Amino acid sequence: LSYYNEYKSYLRMRLIILFLWLASEIGVFGICLRNKRYVEWIQGSPNTNVIISAPHDGYRKPSKIPDRKVGCYDSTTGQCDWRHDCDTKGGVRVTGKCKVVLHADLRSADLAKAIRKEITSLTGETPHIIISKLHRSKLDPNRDRENAAQHDPIAEKAYDNFHGCIQKAHDLVKGPGLQFDIHGYRTHAVDNWIEFGQVILVILVITLASLSLYL
Numbered sequence: 001l002s003y004y005n006e007y008k009s010y011l012r013m014r015l016i017i018l019f020l021w022l023a024s025e026i027g028v029f030g031i032c033l034r035n036k037r038y039v040e041w042i043q044g045s046p047n048t049n050v051i052i053s054a055p056h057d058g059y060r061k062p063s064k065i066p067d068r069k070v071g072c073y074d075s076t077t078g079q080c081d082w083r084h085d086c087d088t089k090g091g092v093r094v095t096g097k098c099k100v101v102l103h104a105d106l107r108s109a110d111l112a113k114a115i116r117k118e119i120t121s122l123t124g125e126t127p128h129i130i131i132s133k134l135h136r137s138k139l140d141p142n143r144d145r146e147n148a149a150q151h152d153p154i155a156e157k158a159y160d161n162f163h164g165c166i167q168k169a170h171d172l173v174k175g176p177g178l179q180f181d182i183h184g185y186r187t188h189a190v191d192n193w194i195e196f197g198q199v200i201l202v203i204l205v206i207t208l209a210s211l212s213l214y215l
Helices: 004-027 108-121 145-149 152-172 201-211
Strands: 038-041 050-053 073-075 079-081 128-132 177-181
Touching: 038 152, 050 108, 050 152, 079 108, 108 128, 145 152, 152 177
Parallel strands: 050 128, 050 177
Antiparallel strands: 038 128, 073 079
16 A cells, blocks of 8 residues: 555656646746747846847747738628638638738847846846747737737747746836837848837827826
């Protein structure tokens, strides 16, 4: 009986280890795991208030995750159907209404790591960093979940893991914090443009207008 109980305990421990390994490979909704296959998460210093994310510079294209496609547009509801087989169920793919972007950003993950290194050098505190390692043709973490993963279970779990890590980083920040979401534009390669805070002016105008009501 003693041997039997020990064997059961051994099996239970092996099952727990197996579950944790599977979870680390595919992710769990709302939880940040060190899933280096699809999401790279590196925790920063305990006192950092800076978070850096790079959603669009992934390079992995696993064949088990189908490529994202233009969605099928439902003119009655005005909604997009993002299922991969929507066109086989009477749907019509409409690029103008249910567009997807499939190309990756240009070296934005490298830029994110370089920014992290520089902030560490200047402040002595290392920011948290989260990088999606799936190519944008497989997952777009900066879209809503249906558009981003198009109902593929592996892509959905990677999406949840990516955002779970961002949430974990937010939870670790004590007080006000700042998140940089890094992107790279291929169309600006010749002009060498830098885009920063495109809506800051609009927010500033609205804020000043609001404050003027109290002056």
